[in-house]
Amino acid sequence: MTPLLQVEALSKYYGHHLGCADVHFTLWPGEVMGIVGESGSGKSTLLNCLAGHMPPDTGRVIFDTRDHGPRDTVVMTEAERRWLARTDWAFVHQNPRDGLRMNVSAGGNVGERLMAVGARHYGDIRAQAEDWLGRVEIDARRMDDRPRAFSGGMQQRLQIARNLVTGPRLVFMDDPTGGLDVSVQARLLDLLRGLVRRLGLSAVIVTHDLAEARLLADRLMVMKDGRVVEEGLTDQVLDDPQHAYTQLLVSSVLHA
Amino acid sequence: MTAYNFAYLDEATKRMLRRAILKAVAIPGYQVPFSSREMPMPYGWGTGGVQLTAACLVPEDTLKVIDQGADDTTNAVSIRKFFARVAQVATTEATGAASIIQTRHRIPEAPLQEGQILVFQVPIPEPLRFLEPRETETRTMHALEDYGLMQVRLYEDIARHGEIARAYAYPVRVEGRYIMDPSPIPKFDNPKLDNCPALQLFGAGRECRIYALPPYTRVESLDFEDYPFTPSKAAGQCCALCGAMDSYLDEVITDDAGGRMFVCSDTDYCATRVAVQAEDAA
Ligand SMILES: Nc1ncnc2c1ncn2[C@@H]1O[C@H](COP(=O)(O)OP(=O)(O)OP(=O)(O)O)[C@@H](O)[C@H]1O
Ligand SMILES: [Mg+2]
Ligand SMILES: [Zn+2]
Numbered sequence: 395m396t397p398l399l400q401v402e403a404l405s406k407y408y409g410h411h412l413g414c415a416d417v418h419f420t421l422w423p424g425e426v427m428g429i430v431g432e433s434g435s436g437k438s439t440l441l442n443c444l445a446g447h448m449p450p451d452t453g454r455v456i457f458d459t460r461d462h463g464p465r466d467t468v469v470m471t472e473a474e475r476r477w478l479a480r481t482d483w484a485f486v487h488q489n490p491r492d493g494l495r496m497n498v499s500a501g502g503n504v505g506e507r508l509m510a511v512g513a514r515h516y517g518d519i520r521a522q523a524e525d526w527l528g529r530v531e532i533d534a535r536r537m538d539d540r541p542r543a544f545s546g547g548m549q550q551r552l553q554i555a556r557n558l559v560t561g562p563r564l565v566f567m568d569d570p571t572g573g574l575d576v577s578v579q580a581r582l583l584d585l586l587r588g589l590v591r592r593l594g595l596s597a598v599i600v601t602h603d604l605a606e607a608r609l610l611a612d613r614l615m616v617m618k619d620g621r622v623v624e625e626g627l628t629d630q631v632l633d634d635p636q637h638a639y640t641q642l643l644v645s646s647v648l649h650a
Numbered sequence: 651m652t653a654y655n656f657a658y659l660d661e662a663t664k665r666m667l668r669r670a671i672l673k674a675v676a677i678p679g680y681q682v683p684f685s686s687r688e689m690p691m692p693y694g695w696g697t698g699g700v701q702l703t704a705a706c707l708v709p710e711d712t713l714k715v716i717d718q719g720a721d722d723t724t725n726a727v728s729i730r731k732f733f734a735r736v737a738q739v740a741t742t743e744a745t746g747a748a749s750i751i752q753t754r755h756r757i758p759e760a761p762l763q764e765g766q767i768l769v770f771q772v773p774i775p776e777p778l779r780f781l782e783p784r785e786t787e788t789r790t791m792h793a794l795e796d797y798g799l800m801q802v803r804l805y806e807d808i809a810r811h812g813e814i815a816r817a818y819a820y821p822v823r824v825e826g827r828y829i830m831d832p833s834p835i836p837k838f839d840n841p842k843l844d845n846c847p848a849l850q851l852f853g854a855g856r857e858c859r860i861y862a863l864p865p866y867t868r869v870e871s872l873d874f875e876d877y878p879f880t881p882s883k884a885a886g887q888c889c890a891l892c893g894a895m896d897s898y899l900d901e902v903i904t905d906d907a908g909g910r911m912f913v914c915s916d917t918d919y920c921a922t923r924v925a926v927q928a929e930d931a932a
Contacts (some may be wrong), residue, residue, distance in 0.1 A: 402881050472790075472794075473793070473794045476790075476794050476796060477794075480796070480798070495802075498802055498806060499806060499809055499810075500810055501805070502805050502806050502809065505802065505805055506798050506799065506802050508797040509796065509801035509802060510796065510797075510798025510801075511798070512801075514801070514873075514874055514875050515874060515875045515876055516805065516808055516874040516875075516876050516877050517876050519805065520809075523884075538810065540810050595750065
């Protein structure tokens with residue numbers, strides 16, 4: 395089997411300031427990789443480099459493309475990367491405002507990716523949008539409302555629908571529950587878990603929450619100061635942490 | 651001795667403009683930047699169109715200028731007078747007799763012919779502007795044919811109004827490639843853009859952009875399969891002066907008592923029909 399994503403020696407600096415350094419990992423089809431670590435440890439930096447939002451300084455990000463097999467996305471043309479971004483990849487931002495068009499209706503937000511790859515039948519686009527709104531538990535009657543009229547949790551669910559509607563082969567999520575009230579987080583997490591299971595998603599998910607990592611991720615990477623300090627099966631990492639920092643992280647949750 | 655070079659602009663400026671025009675013709679629908687010159691009229695008065703006309707004019711040309719279809723509005727008259735003075739070219743109101751037609755907001759009703767040039771005055775050349783205000787981003791979207799957002803705009807129209815509620819500046823796809831703003835012509839005129847024998851040039855002075863449709867270019871109005879483009883106008887109306895059923899009509903108020911009638915917006919088309927009818931009656 396070919397890995398869906400293979401990351402080699404990836405580093406990113408902001409000037410002299412370290413973003414993330416020397417990251418290696420492999421993601422297999424159907425697998426969910428979780429990334430945890432304290433604020434500023436480089437999680438978003440890594441995710442943005444993987445998704446082609448910014449170029450890493452060194453390293454390779456090899457993605458198994460549909461038509462041409464494994465290719466290093468770092469050296470692709472911008473046009474090729476953008477094409478991947480609107481077909482095979484999806485990106486869920488922590489803040490739904492960064493991932494939604496706030497002045498476009500919910501239906502239009504979900505339909506955009508369909509239209510971007512050539513859908514030209516209004517009725518079909520609407521039917522698919524309605525189906526996806528249902529899957530993320532948004533009432534179809536809200537379809538023509540704009541997201542600014544939605545609660546934070548609804549906005550985040552809408553962003554997820556907008557991303558998954560075209561059946562992406564790889565989903566990036568940057569702490570999708572991070573900006574929400576604790577009461578709303580649980581519902582979103584439940585929904586995410588259902589989608590991941592049912593669709594067999596391949597995903598890289600950054601999270602601030604170890605419980606969330608346990609529910610969603612098959613494997614886990616722990617980051618500190620821009621580096622991956624531990625990586626393994628999620629249950630192993632959380633039940634039997636090897637690195638002192640991971641031990642600290644796990645115990646701080648236990649005692650919280 | 652005249653105070654101006656032929657057609658007002660100096661030769662170096664005209665050469666720069668012609669280069670931009672050639673590039674625009676080579677890449678139909680693509681917006682070519684150019685350095686817009688000060689013209690002796692304010693922006694919003696067709697300075698983009700005037701510069702294109704100046705760059706295309708030769709002494710043998712016959713120029714027609716229309717504003718909303720009419721030859722006799724202030725704007726049209728002043729541009730026509732301007733070129734009559736600075737280029738000493740012949741002018742006309744007859745569409746068929748003109749070699750260059752500068753227009754704002756309309757395409758003449760009489761079919762254009764090979765060898766004619768239609769110059770449009772354009773206020774806002776970027777069809778994606780209202781969706782994405784960043785110029786760097788819209789350029790990338792054109793370069794990568796990333797046009798989902800344009801279709802979203804039409805989707806939103808249908809979702810809100812039950813139809814694509816865009817009567818003017820209705821966006822088009824050129825040769826299956828670039829999406830283009832046809833300037834604020836009524837969508838009624840959109841079919842005339844397609845496969846047109848004349849060269850069509852578009853100039854935006856304030857925004858410093860030129861784009862073009864070479865003769866016989868394929869131009870399609872954007873739509874959905876189940877909501878196809880319709881170039882409709884007020885149904886069942888005909889011109890009160892010439893009886894035309896197939897022309898674009900303006901509603902005019904005829905008296906203080908609120909009397910109204912519909913007449914052709916293309917004054918030359920209407921007058922020509924009225925003259926022919928008078929001859930036939932005689
Ligand atoms: N645009 C930037 N310019 C300069 N430094 C940056 C920039 N973005 C991030 N950094 C720095 O890079 C490091 C990693 O930041 P990053 O945002 O990747 O962390 P993170 O793990 O996502 O944190 P959080 O959990 O708070 O989202 C931090 O030290 C941060 O201050
Ligand atoms: Mg972050
Ligand atoms: Zn008439």
